[in-house]
Amino acid sequence: MTSSLISILSRRWTEFSQLVAALLIVGAFGLEPTLSNGLLCFGGLLYPALGRPLFRARPRLSRALNVGYLALIVPILACYVMPTSWVNQEQWHTLFDRVSLGHLTYYDQPALIGLLAIILLAFYRNGGRFARLCAPMIIVMAITLLTLQFYLQANDTLHEVRPLPLPLLAGLLLIALSKIDPRLLRRRYHPYRPTFTALILGAFVMSTSLVYWHYQNVQMQYRLNSDSRTISNDVLEQLDQALESHDQSMEHLNRIWNMLDQAPTQAQWQAIVSIYFDTFTFEKALAFVSPSGVIERYQSRGAARDDVIGKPLSAVAPPLDAHEPDFSPTASSDTQIVLLDGQVPSLMYYFSSHSQNGHVIGATVSILSIPALLDSLNGYLAEHRVALSVILKGDTLYSRAPSEKVSDLRYCNMLAIGDAGLTLCTAPTQRWLADEHGNLADIVLVTGLVFALMTFALVRLNRQINDQRHKAQKAKARLEQEIEQRKTLQYQVEWLAHHDELTGLANRRHFIHQVQNHPSRAIAVVMIDIDHFKAINDRLGHHQGDRFLKGIASALSSSVSRYQGSLARYGGEEFIALFAQHELCPGALEKTVRAAVDATGLIHPLTQRPVTVSLGVALGFQEDIEQLIIRADEALYLAKQQGRDRLVIAEA
Numbered sequence: 088m089t090s091s092l093i094s095i096l097s098r099r100w101t102e103f104s105q106l107v108a109a110l111l112i113v114g115a116f117g118l119e120p121t122l123s124n125g126l127l128c129f130g131g132l133l134y135p136a137l138g139r140p141l142f143r144a145r146p147r148l149s150r151a152l153n154v155g156y157l158a159l160i161v162p163i164l165a166c167y168v169m170p171t172s173w174v175n176q177e178q179w180h181t182l183f184d185r186v187s188l189g190h191l192t193y194y195d196q197p198a199l200i201g202l203l204a205i206i207l208l209a210f211y212r213n214g215g216r217f218a219r220l221c222a223p224m225i226i227v228m229a230i231t232l233l234t235l236q237f238y239l240q241a242n243d244t245l246h247e248v249r250p251l252p253l254p255l256l257a258g259l260l261l262i263a264l265s266k267i268d269p270r271l272l273r274r275r276y277h278p279y280r281p282t283f284t285a286l287i288l289g290a291f292v293m294s295t296s297l298v299y300w301h302y303q304n305v306q307m308q309y310r311l312n313s314d315s316r317t318i319s320n321d322v323l324e325q326l327d328q329a330l331e332s333h334d335q336s337m338e339h340l341n342r343i344w345n346m347l348d349q350a351p352t353q354a355q356w357q358a359i360v361s362i363y364f365d366t367f368t369f370e371k372a373l374a375f376v377s378p379s380g381v382i383e384r385y386q387s388r389g390a391a392r393d394d395v396i397g398k399p400l401s402a403v404a405p406p407l408d409a410h411e412p413d414f415s416p417t418a419s420s421d422t423q424i425v426l427l428d429g430q431v432p433s434l435m436y437y438f439s440s441h442s443q444n445g446h447v448i449g450a451t452v453s454i455l456s457i458p459a460l461l462d463s464l465n466g467y468l469a470e471h472r473v474a475l476s477v478i479l480k481g482d483t484l485y486s487r488a489p490s491e492k493v494s495d496l497r498y499c500n501m502l503a504i505g506d507a508g509l510t511l512c513t514a515p516t517q518r519w520l521a522d523e524h525g526n527l528a529d530i531v532l533v534t535g536l537v538f539a540l541m542t543f544a545l546v547r548l549n550r551q552i553n554d555q556r557h558k559a560q561k562a563k564a565r566l567e568q569e570i571e572q573r574k575t576l577q578y579q580v581e582w583l584a585h586h587d588e589l590t591g592l593a594n595r596r597h598f599i600h601q602v603q604n605h606p607s608r609a610i611a612v613v614m615i616d617i618d619h620f621k622a623i624n625d626r627l628g629h630h631q632g633d634r635f636l637k638g639i640a641s642a643l644s645s646s647v648s649r650y651q652g653s654l655a656r657y658g659g660e661e662f663i664a665l666f667a668q669h670e671l672c673p674g675a676l677e678k679t680v681r682a683a684v685d686a687t688g689l690i691h692p693l694t695q696r697p698v699t700v701s702l703g704v705a706l707g708f709q710e711d712i713e714q715l716i717i718r719a720d721e722a723l724y725l726a727k728q729q730g731r732d733r734l735v736i737a738e739a
């Protein structure tokens with residue numbers, strides 16, 4: 088059983104590692120971005136990165152898991168990035184509460200930046216080359232965010248902003264660095280070049296917009312804090328006003344007894360106090376207490392209560408705090424927090440009444456229900472969607488919350504009641520916060536991201552166009568060079584077709600062509616042959632033979648051109664020259680040739696004297712060229728026979 092589990096795990100290792108990674112990341116981001124969660128994320132991100140190269144992926148299952156991986160991350164990301172005007176944050180909050188993913192509230196938004204990086208990483212994991220290209224973008228973002236992080240930590244005024252987990256950013260940086268294609272760093276690496284610059288610029292714009300978006304959120308946070316505080320102060324002020332006006336009325340009531348100079352009769356009491364119940368809805372009971380502290384008159388809202396007459400006041404409204412000093416009618420005025428009828432937390436005010444000669448005739452007592460008092464703020468609370476609670480020494484006396492979910496942005500004020508103090512706490516609802524939050528930050532973010540994308544696309548396009556132009560220019564230059572090479576080659580081929588390669592003279596074919604196009608019909612053909620050339624070859628070798636051939640060809644060429652003739656290599660060590668008859672004087676030619684050959688300084692190895700040539704001349708007409716060549720050859724043969732180094736003219 089254990090071994091089969093291990094074998095399944097080892098076979099499906101990559102998929103398993105990705106699944107674990109996805110769960111870790113989602114788990115960590117469902118919770119608050121604390122250090123430990125950051126470490127979890129770090130592990131989650133590193134795990135598949137290490138697992139992949141170590142184990143071979145099963146492509147189909149791997150693809151399915153990758154899709155699942157994205158499907159898990161995208162909703163969380165959406166929860167953060169959706170502008171509040173599109174989706175109310177509270178709804179998201181409820182949704183994620185249901186799947187126990189915890190506290191995703193607007194002030195966790197810096198974590199979005201990390202999530203953006205993760206979404207990039209998910210692309211990076213799922214798309215080979217494209218993903219590798221994302222590595223520089225992730226590096227730029229991670230560095231920017233790390234810098235921002237240090238700025239946040241160094242700047243005390245921003246301490247309310249929740250920091251990003253450092254290990255997460257460090258993890259992103261490490262992974263991106265490990266996956267970056269080293270070829271990207273080469274300046275002249277063409278396939279990546281256009282994308283690389285565009286990526287860097289796009290990442291820069293994106294990071295800038297993220298930083299600005301973050302700044303906007305911080306500003307918004309301050310504004311919301313200050314608005315929430317203002318609401319809290321307003322609530323306190325309204326209560327203060329209500330109590331102040333009630334205070335004045337009570338003093339007024341008290342003055343009546345002072346003027347009457349005696350405690351009120353039952354008739355006077357009933358006639359006057361009913362007015363106060365109508366004016367102050369939170370007034371729950373009024374009493375007149377004798378100087379000895381027992382109730383003489385008592386009227387609660389709705390009915391007179393004779394049963395309490397003659398009892399001490401504490402029987403009706405005992406102090407909430409047992410340590411409070413007892414009610415003393417002789418004190419000019421005081422306030423206490425009591426439990427009316429042992430149930431309703433109430434404020435008790437009393438004012439002592441004096442006769443004309445200054446004797447205390449009793450005290451007027453007014454008991455205000457705290458819940459009823461706070462209910463008078465209902466309109467204001469509903470309008471501002473605020474939850475209100477009243478706390479006395481840690482005990483909540485009253486709380487009122489709207490049906491919407493309340494945020495934990497709480498502000499408290501002290502309401503001084505006699506020696507005691509009530510703490511009034513207000514907290515706006517999440518929906519109110521979301522509505523007040525506004526869309527500026529989101530607009531900045533969305534615009535920034537679109538702008539980053541556009542920058543990326545434009546720069547990439549521009550670089551691509553430039554690269555294409557560059558390539559086209561290079562291709563054109565290459566083409567022109569090729570054409571030039573082909574022309575040279577063609578010229579060489581044509582030249583070789585008509586010339587002898589060794590001596591550079593015209594060949595036999597070209598010679599015939601020259602004869603056919605010669606301007607003069609009467610021509611002379613001269614065959615020239617180096618004497619005993621075979622011996623040169625035999626003694627000195629073919630290479631030296633070639634040197635002799637070239638030297639003599641050059642000497643013959645200059646001699647022939649003196650008589651406006653043209654020279655060709657007829658084959659082997661034999662040359663042939665063509666002249667117009669009227670240009671040629673055989674004797675002079677023989678002398679010129681001999682002098683030129685002598686001048687070459689070539690010494691025959693057999694005779695140890697300068698090399699010599701024999702010449703055979705034939706005179707005739709252009710059209711008989713075949714015959715002329717045969718006759719010149721015969722004349723040459725005769726010259727050889729007669730001892731060489733001479734010129735023989737063929738008979739006509």
Ligand SMILES: Nc1nc2c(ncn2[C@@H]2O[C@H](COP(=O)(O)OP(=O)(O)OP(=O)(O)O)[C@@H](O)[C@H]2O)c(=O)[nH]1
Binds near residue numbers: 620624636658
């Ligand atoms: N080095 C070299 N030798 C060549 C070339 N073409 C022909 N030969 C040699 O030229 C020699 C021609 O010799 P022959 O025509 O028999 O006679 P010869 O030695 O010149 O003597 P005569 O013509 O009777 O004076 C041969 O040995 C060929 O091999 C060449 O292009 N280079």
